[in-house]
Amino acid sequence: MSTIAEARFDDASFYLGDPHAVYRDLRETDPLHWYDAGGFWVATKYDDIRFISGHPELFSSQQVAILSDLRAIRAGRGEVDAAGRGVMFMDPPEHAQHRKVVSHRFSPGAMPALEPAVRGVVVDVLDGLPAGAFEWIAQVAETVPVFAFSRILGVPRDDWHQIVEWSTAIAAAGAGELSDSDLRRITEEVGPYLWSQLDARRSEPTDDLLSLIAIAEVDGRPLDDLQAVTYAMTLLAAGSETTQSLIAGMAWCLSEFRDQSDSVFGDAGLAAAVVEETLRWWTPVMSMARQAVADVTVRDTTIRKGEGVLLLYPSANRDADQWGGDADRFDLGRSDGSRHVAFGFGEHFCLGAHLARLEARVLLEELVARFAGIEVVGAPVLRRSPLIHTFDELPVRLTPR
Numbered sequence: 287m288s289t290i291a292e293a294r295f296d297d298a299s300f301y302l303g304d305p306h307a308v309y310r311d312l313r314e315t316d317p318l319h320w321y322d323a324g325g326f327w328v329a330t331k332y333d334d335i336r337f338i339s340g341h342p343e344l345f346s347s348q349q350v351a352i353l354s355d356l357r358a359i360r361a362g363r364g365e366v367d368a369a370g371r372g373v374m375f376m377d378p379p380e381h382a383q384h385r386k387v388v389s390h391r392f393s394p395g396a397m398p399a400l401e402p403a404v405r406g407v408v409v410d411v412l413d414g415l416p417a418g419a420f421e422w423i424a425q426v427a428e429t430v431p432v433f434a435f436s437r438i439l440g441v442p443r444d445d446w447h448q449i450v451e452w453s454t455a456i457a458a459a460g461a462g463e464l465s466d467s468d469l470r471r472i473t474e475e476v477g478p479y480l481w482s483q484l485d486a487r488r489s490e491p492t493d494d495l496l497s498l499i500a501i502a503e504v505d506g507r508p509l510d511d512l513q514a515v516t517y518a519m520t521l522l523a524a525g526s527e528t529t530q531s532l533i534a535g536m537a538w539c540l541s542e543f544r545d546q547s548d549s550v551f552g553d554a555g556l557a558a559a560v561v562e563e564t565l566r567w568w569t570p571v572m573s574m575a576r577q578a579v580a581d582v583t584v585r586d587t588t589i590r591k592g593e594g595v596l597l598l599y600p601s602a603n604r605d606a607d608q609w610g611g612d613a614d615r616f617d618l619g620r621s622d623g624s625r626h627v628a629f630g631f632g633e634h635f636c637l638g639a640h641l642a643r644l645e646a647r648v649l650l651e652e653l654v655a656r657f658a659g660i661e662v663v664g665a666p667v668l669r670r671s672p673l674i675h676t677f678d679e680l681p682v683r684l685t686p687r
């Protein structure tokens with residue numbers, strides 16, 4: 287178990303250990319912590335993370351949105367090129383103008399129209415599962431979000447497996463952790479593929495999401511090719527590994543917390559509560575980041591103009607001042623469970639939150655309709671990532687009804 291002094295917030299191995307022990311110490315002794323080795327601040331309290339996220343005029347996303355941007359600032363990276371920036375790297379008022387290109391498709395009111403497509407994907411995936419033990423990650427957690435999202439984007443059915451194959455590189459791009467081979471796949475395969483799909487829709491638009499992006503205008507001007515490809519890639523990157531993590535965490539929690547799992551497999555009406563409590567307790571996205579645009583005092587601490595802050599969502603989601611003394615307990619009975627910050631907060635609140643909730647809820651409902659329980663039957667392999675909390679391998683068995 288590492289101590290605050292030993293914690294390496296910019297290194298994936300820290301997150302493979304027991305980061306919650308460090309988060310607890312930080313919340314109690316040094317809630318807004320200067321991480322000297324990385325040269326940035328670390329925010330661990332629920333209220334502070336909401337304050338920072340809720341004030342984009344004080345804390346910008348333009349150059350710093352994720353952990354790797356904090357590292358890059360330290361290494362003296364130049365400014366991120368405005369042309370290739372997606373919505374995550376924009377501040378008001380530009381941000382809202384770009385976000386509204388697609389946001390109506392992801393509103394709560396748009397979900398009932400998407401539900402049949404999502405349910406169709408889930409049913410196909412569950413119908414294809416083998417009897418006995420199988421790999422939950424490769425066969426369910428990875429495929430459901432990528433298939434569902436490919437369908438909503440309008441990617442032809444024959445190409446869905448290709449998108450799953452590309453998803454590691456796409457996720458690495460979203461996390462700012464591209465290896466040379468990932469970079470090659472993005473520039474030589476994914477980018478040109480998305481561009482050709484977008485280009486085809488410019489001449490013959492349909493009602494899919496790619497068409498919406500292809501013909502979108504911001505400030506009366508169409509998105510240029512780079513902006514359109516970046517938009518499609520941002521959606522894929524932001525929506526695949528994150529939802530994979532939620533679905534992975536849900537299976538693990540249902541196997542681990544048997545008493546609560548039994549009640550869910552007896553009552554599918556609890557599915558939405560499982561999704562919210564998994565989002566809180568498991569927390570798929572481990573952090574986002576911001577950069578102060580002026581000297582700002584948070585608590586008793588002044589963050590200087592230009593300094594970066596890491597927002598540790600898993601810590602906020604277990605903060606006893608928000609959740610009470612049993613914050614570490616997975617508890618489906620919480621009345622305030624959905625107030626977690628697993629989707630962030632404020633200006634950049636996750637665009638796909640309602641879709642991710644829909645996918646996870648429908649998956650659970652269909653599982654409960656077919657099976658009496660889920661059990662992890664082999665050693666899970668946690669993913670080595672500083673950004674996404676998930677498994678690479680999670681062998682499970684579903685109990686027949």
Ligand code: HEM
Nearest residue numbers: 373374524525528529532570629630631634636637638642
């Ligand atoms: C369980 C699944 C998901 C989790 C945990 C998650 C989490 C997050 C978080 C933490 C942020 C940053 C919020 C902030 O900076 O304040 C975010 C932003 C975003 N998410 Fe998600 N996300 C999920 C699924 C999705 C899906 C399915 C989509 C697909 C549309 C998506 C698209 C986005 C986009 C486009 C942004 C950037 C929004 C902006 O900057 O305005 N996410 N998400």
